[in-house]
Amino acid sequence: MDNQALMRRALRLARRAEGEVGHYPLVGALVVKAGRVAGQGYFQLPGEPHAEVKAIAAAGTKARGATLVLNLEPCCHWGRTPPCTDTVIRAGIRRVVAGMTDPNPKVAGNGFRRLRQAGLEVVTPVLEPECRRLNEVFVKFITTRLPFVVLKVGATLDGKIATRAGESRWITGAAARREVHRLRAKADAVMVGAATVMRDDPELTARLGKKVRHPRPVVVDEALRISPRSRFLRPCPRKGKPIVATTRRAGPKRIRAFAAAGAEVLVLPQDRQGRVDVRAMMRALGEREIASVLLEGGAELNASMVAAGLVDKVIVFVAPKLLGGWKSRPMIGGQGPARLRKALPLSGLSARRVGEDLMLTAYVGARLAVPLPKKA
Structure with a gap:
């Protein structure tokens, strides 16, 4: 599947939490290796692990060298949970495909910058209008x-x-x-x-x-x-x-x-x-x-x-x-x-x-x- 097809799948995952996340974003994530989805996850409730963390956990060792696809830039700050960028880097993800920049002033491109500094390839935006519309409330x-x-x-x-x-x-x-x-x-x-x-x-x-x-x-x-x-x-x-x-x-x-x-x-x-x-x-x-x-x-x-x-x-x-x-x-x-x-x-x-x-x-x-x- 190409980046757009994978992003549409991530968006479908994210929509599962509609009506549950309040002022938090709807996020779906996939870990893709050798053309197959090795793990997936979506943000479900405040305080729980974020979508990318769930997807990486589901992929296990297959996350190393894989591509992470998600509709929103990974967070890079401490909140209710640790920075997701740290988890992505530690897991050995090689490439990140993201739908849009996180408008949160605490992130706002800093997540992408952190990933690139660690040597990861970052591809963004992908289907940005669809990603923005999904998270228009956020x-x-x-x-x-x-x-x-x-x-x-x-x-x-x-x-x-x-x-x-x-x-x-x-x-x-x-x-x-x-x-x-x-x-x-x-x-x-x-x-x-x-x-x-x-x-x-x-x-x-x-x-x-x-x-x-x-x-x-x-x-x-x-x-x-x-x-x-x-x-x-x-x-x-x-x-x-x-x-x-x-x-x-x-x-x-x-x-x-x-x-x-x-x-x-x-x-x-x-x-x-x-x-x-x-x-x-x-x-x-x-x-x-x-x-x-x-x-x-x-x-x-x-x-x-x-x-x-x-x-x-x-x-x-x-x-x-x-x-x-x-x-x-x-x-x-x-x-x-x-x-x-x-x-x-x-x-x-x-x-x-x-x-x-x-x-x-x-x-x-x-x-x-x-x-x-x-x-x-």
Whole structure:
């Protein structure tokens, strides 16, 4: 197999840990000797050996003189585990084929430099766009300490997310809703506004079976109008503590009631409209090592997040229906720009059928992820 074929295999390995690694990268590794895979491994849980260490251990003595293929530059610093570059060198690996440079400032090409200094051949990048996209969450978080935000919308063909009375169940079909639960299972947090909670009282879980990891619920409510008995506050195995983002407008009594109900209450600054300052909210989520957020907001919360430049990716499930009407709810609220040149450009558009609906995916602006450091 050539380098690209081997890298695709490493990427498939890495994807096995989707939804499990949090703010850490997804990494798969292969040890290849005489054209055959002698060992493989992927990073599975924080604190465990890294993918390349697992692959080398699986290969045993066959690692000497072999090629190591992995989608991310090996680390060269002490963290929860020792530097992987030391393990690679000690194992007698002759050649390293890596998908991309690690954007972590503690690595950022230094891993490649260490390997070359030890006499190893380093080939990079290989399938870099695919490698970057796989780790888009990690790249954003490690360089900005802000979560990677995916705006998810279910809409009619004319862009409506609810009727004028607020009815939205169900615009999309069962297959699209199952896909949403898969998206939730991959995210660290799922975010909605107060209106969604008051209207639907959602659990905000990923209903895919008992073993699935649930996202941490985040509800944005500047005045705590929602009930402290809301279903998203109920304890659930493999679900983090719910977060309620509010402001001082809520008052100490309401804040205490939600804390007593099991929520972590974030009392945040207000924006000019008296709502939660979403930039401050995202910084607070980043401080809690929440690296990815699935935004399932209504029109106003979506508008606030887009206007603040906090949305990285957009996924729209389009149903073959028309609602029409000036008062039907749009995907994004607010007045909107007066000029087309002020429209927010999207890139990397892709589409696929999900049941009767169409799933559209695109990235905000020209970014697939934040810029990486210069290659080593």
